[in-house]
Amino acid sequence: MEFLKSSPDNRQARLLFVDYWADFIRTHPDEEWGRQHTNFINSLMQNAKHYPLTAKQYLEIKEEVKKENLHP
Numbered sequence: 334m335e336f337l338k339s340s341p342d343n344r345q346a347r348l349l350f351v352d353y354w355a356d357f358i359r360t361h362p363d364e365e366w367g368r369q370h371t372n373f374i375n376s377l378m379q380n381a382k383h384y385p386l387t388a389k390q391y392l393e394i395k396e397e398v399k400k401e402n403l404h405p
Contacts, residue, residue: 358366386394 384391
């Protein structure tokens with residue numbers, strides 16, 4: 334699961350993404366970003382209904398990745 338390992342480039346991209354959306358929220362009316370946020374949350378909930386893993390399976394994989402990151 335090499336693609337799940339964190340990297341400085343990935344961290345920087347995530348921070349830029351957060352900065353972008355924080356600025357967007359500050360500079361746009363609630364109605365505009367709120368609608369987008371609602372659509373995003375609804376799509377996450379819809380996708381979760383069709384997720385192929387159980388919660389237990391997901392947590393086991395997450396723990397495995399965590400161990401791999403500690404002992405590369």
